[in-house]
Amino acid sequence: MAQFKALADQPELDKYRSGPDNYGYFGNFGGRYVAETLMPLVLELERAYDSVRCDRCFQNELRELLNHYGGRPSPLYLAERFTEHLGGAKIYFKRDELNHTGSHKINNCLGQILLALRMGKTRIIAETGAGQHGVAVATVCAKYGIPCEIYMGATDIERQSPNVARMKLLGAQLNPVTSGAGTLKDAMNDALRDWVTNVKNTYYMIGTAAGPHPYPQMVRDFQSVIGNEVREQMLACEGRLPDSLVACIGGGSNAIGLFHSFLNDKQINIYGVEAGGHGIEVENGHAASMTCGQPGILHGNRTYLLQDDDGQILEGHSLSAGLDYPGVGPEHAWLKDKGRVQYVAITDKEALDALRICTQLEGIIPALEPSHAIAYVMKLAPTLPKQHLLVMNLCGRGDKDLFTVTRAIGMNI
Amino acid sequence: MKSLGVRKIINNRIDQCFTELNALGRTAFLPYITAGDPDFETSKRILLGLPAAGADLIEIGMPFSDPMADGSIIQASSVRALKSGQTMNKTIDLVRRFRKSDSKTPIILMGYYNPVYVYGVNRFVSDIKKAGVDGIIIVDLPHDADCELYAPAMNEGLSLIRLVTPTTDHARLQNIIQHTTGFIYYVSITGVTGSELTNIEEVAANVKRIRSASALPIGIGFGIKTHVQVAEISRYADAVIAGSVLINKIAGTLDENGKSTNKTVCSVLNLVSKLSLPLKLKV
Numbered sequence: 034m035a036q037f038k039a040l041a042d043q044p045e046l047d048k049y050r051s052g053p054d055n056y057g058y059f060g061n062f063g064g065r066y067v068a069e070t071l072m073p074l075v076l077e078l079e080r081a082y083d084s085v086r087c088d089r090c091f092q093n094e095l096r097e098l099l100n101h102y103g104g105r106p107s108p109l110y111l112a113e114r115f116t117e118h119l120g121g122a123k124i125y126f127k128r129d130e131l132n133h134t135g136s137h138k139i140n141n142c143l144g145q146i147l148l149a150l151r152m153g154k155t156r157i158i159a160e161t162g163a164g165q166h167g168v169a170v171a172t173v174c175a176k177y178g179i180p181c182e183i184y185m186g187a188t189d190i191e192r193q194s195p196n197v198a199r200m201k202l203l204g205a206q207l208n209p210v211t212s213g214a215g216t217l218k219d220a221m222n223d224a225l226r227d228w229v230t231n232v233k234n235t236y237y238m239i240g241t242a243a244g245p246h247p248y249p250q251m252v253r254d255f256q257s258v259i260g261n262e263v264r265e266q267m268l269a270c271e272g273r274l275p276d277s278l279v280a281c282i283g284g285g286s287n288a289i290g291l292f293h294s295f296l297n298d299k300q301i302n303i304y305g306v307e308a309g310g311h312g313i314e315v316e317n318g319h320a321a322s323m324t325c326g327q328p329g330i331l332h333g334n335r336t337y338l339l340q341d342d343d344g345q346i347l348e349g350h351s352l353s354a355g356l357d358y359p360g361v362g363p364e365h366a367w368l369k370d371k372g373r374v375q376y377v378a379i380t381d382k383e384a385l386d387a388l389r390i391c392t393q394l395e396g397i398i399p400a401l402e403p404s405h406a407i408a409y410v411m412k413l414a415p416t417l418p419k420q421h422l423l424v425m426n427l428c429g430r431g432d433k434d435l436f437t438v439t440r441a442i443g444m445n446i
Numbered sequence: 447m448k449s450l451g452v453r454k455i456i457n458n459r460i461d462q463c464f465t466e467l468n469a470l471g472r473t474a475f476l477p478y479i480t481a482g483d484p485d486f487e488t489s490k491r492i493l494l495g496l497p498a499a500g501a502d503l504i505e506i507g508m509p510f511s512d513p514m515a516d517g518s519i520i521q522a523s524s525v526r527a528l529k530s531g532q533t534m535n536k537t538i539d540l541v542r543r544f545r546k547s548d549s550k551t552p553i554i555l556m557g558y559y560n561p562v563y564v565y566g567v568n569r570f571v572s573d574i575k576k577a578g579v580d581g582i583i584i585v586d587l588p589h590d591a592d593c594e595l596y597a598p599a600m601n602e603g604l605s606l607i608r609l610v611t612p613t614t615d616h617a618r619l620q621n622i623i624q625h626t627t628g629f630i631y632y633v634s635i636t637g638v639t640g641s642e643l644t645n646i647e648e649v650a651a652n653v654k655r656i657r658s659a660s661a662l663p664i665g666i667g668f669g670i671k672t673h674v675q676v677a678e679i680s681r682y683a684d685a686v687i688a689g690s691v692l693i694n695k696i697a698g699t700l701d702e703n704g705k706s707t708n709k710t711v712c713s714v715l716n717l718v719s720k721l722s723l724p725l726k727l728k729v
Contacts, residue, residue: 066559066586068515070611070636073618212521218512225514230637232613330560330586331512343533344564345511 049296049373052364057246057334060370063363065245067333070229075333079247081152086254091147098143099258102176103133105140107259109266109424114394122277122417124410126427127263127291130399136429137259137287138169138240144255145238146173154236157181160224162189162217162283163355163402164196165429166240171203182206184224186215189354195433214348217283217358221332241284242362245333249362256290263424264294271422277302279413280426281406282376283320283356285365287428296373305365306409308351309378320349321378322361323369331359336366352381352441353401355429383408385441388431400429401437459552459580460605460628463503464663464684473680474502475722476665478556478689479714480523481506481540482532483696488706489527492696492714493544497551499715500722503685505583508537508557515585517640519690522697526704534565538577545578554607554628556583559595567594571602581605581628589625596625605629607665610656612636612648619659629663629685630656634670640690643669646678653682677724688721 052059057079065075085091099105108128116124129137149157157174159181161167167183174181183200187209190197200207213219221244228237242252267275278295280288282305295301310319319325322337329338331346339347339359351357368374379387384401387408392398399407403426410425417423431438439446467474477496482489496504509527513520541553555574562570562584574582582604587595589608599606605628610619613636623630634649635641643649649666656664666679667687676686695717699709 065588065591067588067591068585068611069588069609069618069622070515070613070633072588072590073613073615212518213511222512222514226517226638229515230641232636327564330558330563332514333586335563338560340560340564342564344561345528346560 047297049368049371050293052367053246053250057250059364059367061328062336062366063246063249063334065333066330066335067245068229070232071225074228074232075245081148082247082251085148085151091151095144095147099140103139103143104131105258106262106266107131109263109270112395115391116414118390118394119411119414121414121419122421122423123419124414125275125422125424126397127259127424129259129287129426129428130397130403130430134165134169134172135432136165136169136400137256137290137426138166139172140258140290141240141252141255141286142166142169142173142238145251146177149179149236149238150177152236154234155179156231156235157238158184158224158227158235159238159240160184160217160220161240162186162220162357163353163400164189164193164200164433165355165400167205168196168199168203170238170240171200171205174205175203180206182208182227184208184210184220184227186217186220187211188215189217189220192437193354193433194436216348216354218346218348225332240286242286242289242364243284243332243334243336243360249334249364252286253289253293253364256286257293259287259290259426260292260294263291267422267424273422274298275301275422275424277304277413277417277421277423279304279306279406279410279423280428281306281356281402282361282365283308283358283402284360285362287426289362289364291424291426292374296368303374304409304413305374305376306405307376307378308353308356308405309380309383310350310352312380313378317347318350319378320351320357320359322359323365323376324378326359328366334363336360336363337369352437353384353405355400355402356405377409379405379408385438387411388438389442397427398431399427400431401434403428458603458605459550460503460554463552464629467502468684473683473725474685475500475676475725476503476505476685476687477501477692477718478505478507478687479692480509480520480527481537482509482527482530483523483693484526484700484704484706484710485530486532486536486540488710490540490543491711493540494547495711495715496718497548499718500726501551501718503552503554505554505556505687505689506537506541508534508555508561510558510561513558515638517638517690519640519694519697523693534561538573541574541579542577552580553578554581554583555579557585559584559587562595568598571598571604575602575604579604581607583607583609583631585609589622592625600627607631609633612652619656623660623662626662629665630660631687632656632664632666634666634668634679637668639668641669643675649679650682673721673724676721680725686725691721692717
């Protein structure tokens with residue numbers, strides 16, 4: 034009898050961590066909605082990824098790279114003055130901004146470049162929004178001597194010029210995208226158009242936990258190192274698991290990386306912070322696809338999208354190029370519907386204030402993307418008791434945003 | 447793929463058209479235009495003129511903000527159409543108006559899944575069937591991702607035309623054929639619409655491969671821009687599909703504000719006559 038009960042409990046135990054199914058679905062979300070030309074390529078990638086998931090040799094090689102090239106594990110840092118300032122929960126920053134290249138994006142790129150090499154691909158393409166993924170792609174391609182072309186919206190090229198310079202210095206070919214609003218969505222369209230044209234030798238390195246299956250799963254797995262480390266580090270320093278997790282969400286790769294390890298620990302509150310732009314009440318003035326969007330199909334998966342009544346995708350807006358995307362990874366869409374993760378929105382202005390306060394209290398200049406998470410922590414922490422342990426993923430550093438930020442706050446430099 | 451309980455109706459205009467042309471030993475000409483490009487009225491006038499200009503079947507694009515399989519020419523036409531206020535309702539209305547004067551020429555709607563999904567799959571197939579549509583092509587809904595549209599479309603008697611590409615392997619081809627009605631759309635290149643078609647031998651070899659697996663008619667499209675290419679491709683195809691070259695003609699006749707001029711309709715129709723001529727001469 035006890036044995037039957039244990040079996041019955043099994044799915045419940047792994048309730049939130051078992052997805053996607055064999056067709057790439059998390060509930061109703063995800064899937065593989067791509068043109069026939071790309072289907073064989075996506076299926077080939079799925080087979081290749083399945084073969085390395087449990088391959089100890091591959092995983093060891095990746096671990097070595099993450100540690101000695103990427104700089105992992107990243108510290109879990111108690112933000113004392115920030116905690117004191119807010120007067121509530123005890124706040125830890127997961128310092129993924131200290132990784133090589135300055136964000137969590139390198140975790141995924143190191144995994145995918147090893148896979149691309151195993152698949153015998155000789156050319157890498159990628160899309161980038163803030164340029165953090167583009168820099169990480171250009172970096173791993175430089176390291177392995179593989180040519181790469183990066184699609185970046187013309188608007189983003191202008192607002193993220195330091196990353197543009199880094200990519201060019203690393204030897205990447207940068208292809209400006211002028212269609213649409215010239216942001217991340219348009220860059221992804223053009224990267225897909227490249228892939229459909231160069232089917233034989235090209236590996237498409239998607240930077241976020243979106244796109245057709247197996248990308249959402251693969252990117253999540255490569256980013257899960259973040260949450261796995263937090264679990265160990267928290268147990269080591271506090272002797273218990275955290276009570277709350279907070280991370281910003283564009284496509285959602287850093288967030289799913291932090292969250293995934295903890296999804297079945299039901300006592301833990303999890304918050305994903307979307308870009309509220311000018312405010313979620315402003316039409317087409319934000320990028321809060323889960324707070325304000327509807328389910329639809331874009332870039333190979335079904336997920337929450339910002340779109341009009343006729344199914345046309347909206348451009349959205351965020352001061353932060355990395356969050357300026359009208360969709361979100363399908364696993365997040367599912368976690369929202371399941372009620373496991375709460376998704377909230379933070380405006381441009383709130384993020385800018387949070388960036389300044391974090392910089393001045395902790396001596397850490399965060400990127401605009403995690404500044405959204407910091408801003409939500411500033412709302413949340415004061416409402417919580419002092420023994421409450423809160424972990425926020427500081428997923429990128431702010432060097433790339435200095436011009437945008439100083440202009441936005443009217444600082445003379 | 448669940449196909450049990452699905453009623454395949456195969457006597458619509460598409461099948462009739464191919465049967466008739468086959469009897470004449472002729473290849474069909476299948477032009478593509480984007481609904482509402484550059485505006486509703488102009489695209490209606492182009493559409494109404496297409497059969498007389500030489501179209502045997504017509505493919506109408508449902509504009510989408512993010513047409514990932516399309517090159518810059520058709521992307522721009524989608525932008526123009528959406529800017530001028532084109533919606534799914536207006537696209538269906540366009541077909542309805544066409545059917546008032548033409549009850550014979552098959553109409554195929556082509557597009558991306560999101561606008562269809564948001565409109566509602568069941569409502570979509572029912573409304574377009576009533577308006578007089580005969581078949582649909584949804585680019586980002588290959589047969590193994592399609593668990594929602596196939597059955598309702600079959601039950602309405604709509605043809606579901608699937609794409610076969612140079613990357614499609616034998617196993618996929620077998621499955622695609624099982625879930626295709628009307629005709630197979632062979633994509634002549636790996637690339638987006640409007641790219642250069644260079645390797646005719648590869649087209650010939652792949653079409654041979656499809657023919658040995660299926661009795662369905664085969665339309666060939668992507669990159670066909672000249673009447674010489676039309677003639678060449680017609681040796682392998684039951685229908686030759688041309689899109690970007692026509693859309694480019696529309697774009698070339700617009701004024702500096704992107705509005706249609708008195709040249710727009712007639713130059714597209716003239717081009718259709720010119721491109722389809724080699725197919726008529728073959729009779």
